[in-house]
Amino acid sequence: MFWLVKHGVKASGMPAFGGSHEDRALWNIAAFVKNMPQMSEEQYATLGSAGDH
């Protein structure tokens, strides 16, 4: 997931975010996506206000 977000998906339209985001932010995105299936509505709602990028 980290690699996909950093480099994008060739010939698909999925952009690479490595040029505009630090690795730390990309790892946070990967962890977020990985946890989404188990996440409750409350957990999801509190994440946006954490402010830890």
Ligand code: HEM
């Ligand atoms: C942080 C944001 C994003 C994440 C976490 C993300 C994640 C993913 C993942 C996991 C895949 C599947 C790759 C695979 O297994 O083949 C994918 C594919 C794709 N993404 Fe994203 N993506 C993001 C943003 C975007 C944006 C902004 C766009 C378009 C403007 C986009 C367009 C696509 C496209 C077109 C594909 C290929 C679908 C296919 O043909 O299989 N993604 N993305």
